[in-house]
Amino acid sequence: MNPLIEVANLSYSYRAGSGNEVAALKDITMKVFEGELLAITGRNGSGKSTLARHFNCLLTPVSGSVEVDGLSVSDKCNVASIRRQVGMVFQNPDNQLVSSIVEEDIAFGPENLGLPAEEIRRRVDWALKTLNLKNLQYESLNQLSEGQKQLVAIAGVLAMKPRCIVLDEPTAHLDPRSRREVIKNALRLNREEGITIVLLTHFMEEVTHCDRMIVMDMGEIKMEGSPREVFDSEEKIINLGLDFPVSAKLAEGLRKQGIRIPRKTINAEELIKSLCQLK
Amino acid sequence: MELTKNITLGVYLPGNTLIHTLDPRTKIVATALLITLLLFIKSYLAYVLFLILIIAILIIATIPPGYAFCGLKPMLPILLLMWIFQLFLYSTPGATVIFSWWIFSATDAGLHMGNLISMRVLFLFTVTTILTLTTSIVSLTDGLESLLNPLKKIGLPTQELVMTMIIALRFVLILAEELDKIIKAQMARGVAFDRGNFIQKTRNLFPVFLPLFINAFKRAEELIVAMEARSYSGGKGRTKMKTLHMGRLDLLAGLFMLLFSVLVVYLILTIPPAI
Amino acid sequence: MPIEVNNLSYSYKKGTPFEKQVLSNINLKINDGEFVGIIGPTQAGKTTLAQHFNALLVPDQGRVIVNGVDLAEKKADLVKLRHNVGYVFQNPDYQLFEPTVGEDIAFGPRNQNLPPKEIENRVLEAMAQVGLDYDTFNKRDIFALSGGQKRRAAIAGVLACKPQIMILDDVTAGLDPGGRKEIINVIKKLHHEQEITTIYISNSMDEIAALAERIIVLNQGQVLFDDQTGEVFLHARKLIDIGLELPEVMNITTRLIEAGFNLPGAILSIDQAVHAIAASLQKGQVDA
Structure with missing residues (x-):
């Protein structure tokens, strides 16, 4: 797989209220590969959001480099082209929706790209269809639930036809049902439309669906690998302020009772399958 | 306690009526016309005509009149005060004194002036509310942008101005909702917003503003970042999905407004003013 | 200080x-010392209901009676009521009003016009209860707190x-x-040690299953279930139908039951699940 985003020795610091420099990222080196579903997790304030904001030029490195498809984010000339390729969805839908009507909000991004009216129309219709929002097309945004608003926000980014979508804790304030809906759609965009997805999240159940994960703490990458590899050590994960997926906890508990569940069982499907074989 | 309940300004009441489907430019120009007329009206008969027009529009647009006027509620004390001032302080030579008290005396001229000015404010507010109730923010701004287009030639950043307006209007409601939350949180810890006299209530409002402004700034900042992330970089190079176009209905509405204006102007010119 | 709600209706x-x-x-009716969870799909009316318990909202119809006093009565002392019925909101940014942690926690007691010494004591005690060290946090700027610390400060207030x-x-959202x-842990401790009646609204079924003794399920503004936690989760099918989820562990055990395992219908913790599954497997082996 080709790397789409390449981060090398990235450091970033900001000035806190007291005037002190606070290091938010320390010497980060990582890659996002074309077509993958990458989870970045870590406790609040671990630096994951700061890192992700470098991916589409909302922040530029203090030192080190970030390149998107070979273009450096530090070069002002690349900003427009990078933002076309990497879209971003934020935590609170109310703070990212510009318009008051669903389809008009989705059109905002393509309009900024200066596309002709028919092309914008086509893309808006496509985004509405892809995320099953057709029935909400003309709704007023303040009549929607938070979960629906978040799907509209994703549609707004999708209509720009990016190669990569960064989702910055998109489900943090949603109810479980909407959360599942948002994640299901993110997975589908990845599998069916081939869009690279970077998912920032605190929910371990969501992480288990990803191809690869990165755990951050104190501005550094602490763990990296497939969920199966990372969720091998419960103690380490807990010390990083995170949790173990329930399936993994249950598997661990059953192993302690002498029941032969394979190690590295991290999701419900695998656990149920192993248990059914034992029956 | 629901603060947002009585806010009608900036609220859009979705619908499919004749009024809703008019081109926003028609509605904006009509509103501007009505506002101009209101500034010159000095007779009760003209106000009666206005009232009939407004009620007709409300009925066509299926807006419950009670709702259209409830935004006025918070303004009533100020209006009353204004009315009293006019009643006692305005007078013309030869005006008849209705009654007097201590050094104040009320004349019929003052009474008429008070009436006319109060009605003017009420009508100005209602006309603008009808515009926002029947026109979504986006078409409102599209219309404004198109009307302001000639000004672009003299270097005015019309697109940016209009974008600022969209966001400002969106924030009216957001701020009202936030205010509601903050006031509830303070009530929950023993501040008596819903009890006490006017002065106490006003004083209680002060600690509300700190969190309100901090949150408003935070939200505005997040919105700017989100807009930037969606490739917004000012009006330059931006295109539109929808283009406005006027239809036969707009022509009819325009003609009707013209007739109405002629009638009102005729009244202004021929009927001697009430004062 | 029981809460009694009779025929309550409310329109937004x-x-x-x-x-x-x-x-x-x-x-x-909510009795003294209970730990009641309120759950329901979005817009089921959870927050609206709870805001009637301390008269932040006033019923259109029906009555809310707290400690024998009808809250709609003119003579009801609402300020005192709101101190007796504390309310912690979802977003701490809306409920921290003062520049420092200590001053903010003192906001409520100051509204009661207590003597300064008493206010000081209350701040000390409240900070200890939520595990914020007084010397470290008393003078700390509200904005310098992490999400979790802000929520603890809000609870202390x-x-x-x-x-x-x-x-x-919904105080854990976004953490x-x-x-x-x-x-x-703070909430558990308060309930056990101080015997505070706790009403816990949450979207997280895992938290509800772990904390609540009794659950009220709201759906479209009506009470669908009001029962012991274990009993409510027996209605798994119905809960899913109205748009709720099950606790994560029950997502697994319910599917195991479908696959022929002999497990109880409601399982609320991982330990419980481990033992039930182990027992079911052993029995299966004996049968075989």
Whole structure:
């Protein structure tokens, strides 16, 4: 797989209220590969959001480099082209929706790209269809639930036809049902439309669906690998302020009772399958 | 306690009526016309005509009149005060004194002036509310942008101005909702917003503003970042999905407004003013 | 200090074209010392219901009676009531009003016009209860706090009013797992040690299953179930139908039951699940 985003020795610091420099990222080196579903997790304030904001030029490195498809984010000339390729969805839908009507909000991004009216129309219709929002097309945004608003926000980014979508804790304030809906759609965009997805999240159940994960703490990458590899050590994960997926906890508990569940069982499907074989 | 309940300004009441489907430019120009007329009206008969027009529009647009006027509620004390001032302080030579008290005396001229000015404010507010109730923010701004287009030639950043307006209007409601939350949180810890006299209530409002402004700034900042992330970089190079176009209905509405204006102007010119 | 709700109905934006009935004909009673969870799909009316318990909202119809006093009565002392029935909101940014942690926690007691010494004591005590060290945090800038610390400060601000009932409205939303655990431990401790009646609104079924003794399920403004936690989760099918989820562990056990395992219908913790599955497997082997 080709790397789409390449981060090398990235450091970033900001000035806190007291005037002190606070290091938010320390010497980060990582890659996002074309077509993958990458989870970045870590406790609040671990630096994951700061890192992700470098991916589409909302922040530029203090030192080190970030390149998107070979273009450096530090070069002002690349900003427009990078933002076309990497879209971003934020935590609170109310703070990212510009318009008051669903389809008009989705059109905002393509309009900024200066596309002709028919092309914008086509893309808006496509985004509405892809995320099953057709029935909400003309709704007023303040009549929607938070979960629906978040799907509209994703549609707004999708209509720009990016190669990569960064989702910055998109489900943090949603109810479980909407959360599942948002994640299901993110997975589908990845599998069916081939869009690279970077998912920032605190929910371990969501992480288990990803191809690869990165755990951050104190501005550094602490763990990296497939969920199966990372969720091998419960103690380490807990010390990083995170949790173990329930399936993994249950598997661990059953192993302690002498029941032969394979190690590295991290999701419900695998656990149920192993248990059914034992029956 | 629901603060947002009585806010009608900036609220859009979705619908499919004749009024809703008019081109926003028609509605904006009509509103501007009505506002101009209101500034010159000095007779009760003209106000009666206005009232009939407004009620007709409300009925066509299926807006419950009670709702259209409830935004006025918070303004009533100020209006009353204004009315009293006019009643006692305005007078013309030869005006008849209705009654007097201590050094104040009320004349019929003052009474008429008070009436006319109060009605003017009420009508100005209602006309603008009808515009926002029947026109979504986006078409409102599209219309404004198109009307302001000639000004672009003299270097005015019309697109940016209009974008600022969209966001400002969106924030009216957001701020009202936030205010509601903050006031509830303070009530929950023993501040008596819903009890006490006017002065106490006003004083209680002060600690509300700190969190309100901090949150408003935070939200505005997040919105700017989100807009930037969606490739917004000012009006330059931006295109539109929808283009406005006027239809036969707009022509009819325009003609009707013209007739109405002629009638009102005729009244202004021929009927001697009430004062 | 029991809460009694009789035939409560409430509409949002009453009298406008946006009017929407949120609660209809609610009847319930919450007794002293209970830990009650309130759950329901979005817009089921959870927050609206809870805001009636301390008269932040006034019923259109029906009555809310706290400690024998009807809250709609003119002579009801609402300021005192709101100190007795504390309310912690979801977003701490809306409920921290003062520049420093200590001053903010003192906000409630100051509204009671208590003597300075007493206020000081209350702040000390409240900070200890939520595990914020006084010397470190008393003078700390509100904005320098992490998400979890802000929520603890918000809880302390309510505790300083010495409530007998505490309403927690989705207070763990947006926190990381570590932060969630901290807040949950604080709430558990308060309920056990201070015997505060706790009303816990949450979207997280895992938290509800772990904390609540009794659950009220709201759906479209009506009470669907009101029962012991174990009993409510027996209605798994119905809960899913109205748009709720099950606790994560039950997502697994329910599917195991479908696959022929002999397990109890409601399982609320991982330990419980481990033992039930182990027992079921052993029995299966004996049968075979």
